[in-house]
Amino acid sequence: MGRAPCCSKVGLHxxxxxxxxxxxxxxxxxNHGEGNWRSLPKRAGLLRCGKSCRLRWMNYLRPDIKRGNIGPEEEDLIIRLHCLLGNxxxxxxxxxxxxxxxxxxNYWNSHLSKKLKNQGFVVREETPRSKRSRAPNSDKKKKNNNNNNNMNNNSKLAKIMQSNDAAESTKIYAPKPTRFKPKWLVMEKSENMTGDGEKGTSEASSGTDDADLVSWSHVDHVREFDQTVGFLDATHWDLTSDFSMQDESLERLYNEYSQLLQFEVDVNQLAEPLMQ
DNA sequence: AATTAGTACAACCGCGAATCT
DNA sequence: CAGATTCGCGGTTGTACTAAT
Known part of the structure; x- marks a missing residue:
């Protein structure tokens, strides 16, 4: 399987x-839209590799990016989703x-994982790819001064994790989701394409199409998670029990997420006859 | 004030999968 | 159908900045 030649070529910044x-x-x-990252730098007059351009755009330059100030609601959501989805x-x-x-x-690695560890939670290190050849970074930067437990300012966080306590013993290692793009979805997307008709990787405009990226087996893990943590069904999350809604945006996120799960289940049911 | 240790985050790297030819 | 190319992902590193000594 051919791999793109590494972009670390001479003459590139x-x-x-x-x-x-x-x-x-x-x-x-x-002016030209995203896509064709390979040839983009040349056409844009940049001495960078396409990969670098894509990364810079996706992580920094995109106009719809919020930066910094991850609020407690977002933090809660990250923790929950990480519990559900892993890395x-x-x-x-x-x-x-x-x-x-x-x-x-970055936020997880620099803030949340330490925070959870300090509170005595086992933060799983799920890294199927971590067996890679690159030498581990040892523990050159570590040594958490966790002398103060800091329970006060994160009681809600602790509560969430305690509600997920069972998950510590029965951790869910969801398999790596395989890309799954139904043809109709791809077509629909490309039909809506604008610009110079480049291949559509317009995540910025459409958001990540998570629904079609999640593998079938993921649905089972969602259910498994729900049973472990105490949710009867992902679509019936009791959002008001131990996790109070702080604002509309969080509610919107959860609704969106519930819809995603509902979508997966529906598709799963749809596919069942085909699997037999 | 200088040095050391720790933190945050942008950027890089290698890989797997999708897509193209 | 096979091989080449492109894309996107997640792990890791480099380094600027800050806090502690």
Whole structure:
């Protein structure tokens, strides 16, 4: 299986982006749309690899990106979704409008995992890919000074995790979701394409299509999770019990998420006869 | 004030899967 | 159908910044 030649070729810029590079990339994408990352840098006049351009755009330059100030509601949602989905950062990010997978991943690694550990929760290190050859970063930066338990400012968080307490013993390792794009969805997307007709990877405009990215087996894990944690059904989450709604945006997110789960179940039922 | 340790996050890397030719 | 190309994902690293000593 061919792999794209690595972009670390001579003559290409690396490291932090300059304001000029940002401006070039932004104006190019505004005029021509996303996609064709491979050839984009050349056409945009950038001495960067396409991969780098894509990353910069997705994680930093996109106009719909919220940066910083992850509020307690978003934090709760991240924790819940991580509990459900594991390190599927892109899926989690898809439930948090304006947040990127990279930001959530960083936030989890630098804030949440430590916070949960400090509160005595077992944070699972689920890294099927971590067996990769690259040398582990040892523990060069560690040593949490967890002398203060800091329970007060996160009682809600603790509550959530305690409600999920059983999950500690029965952890759910959802299999890596395989990409699943129904033809009709792809067609519908491409029909709505605008711009110069490049291949549609317009996540920015459509949001991540999580529904079609989640594998069938994921549905079972959702159910498993619900049983473990005490939800009867994902579509009947009691959102008012131990986890109070703080504002409309969170409610909207949860509704969206419930719809996603409902969609998966429906599709699953639809597919059942075909599997026999 | 200088040095060291810790933190945050942007960017890089390699891989698997989808798509193209 | 096979091989090549492209894309997207998640793990990891580099480094600027901040806090502690």
């Amino acid at each position: 690396r490291g932090p982006w300059t304001a000029r590079e940002d401006a070039l990339l932004t104006s190019y994408i505004q 599927r950062w892109s899926l989690i990010a898809g439930r948090l409008p304006g947040r990127t997978d990279n930001e959530i991943k």
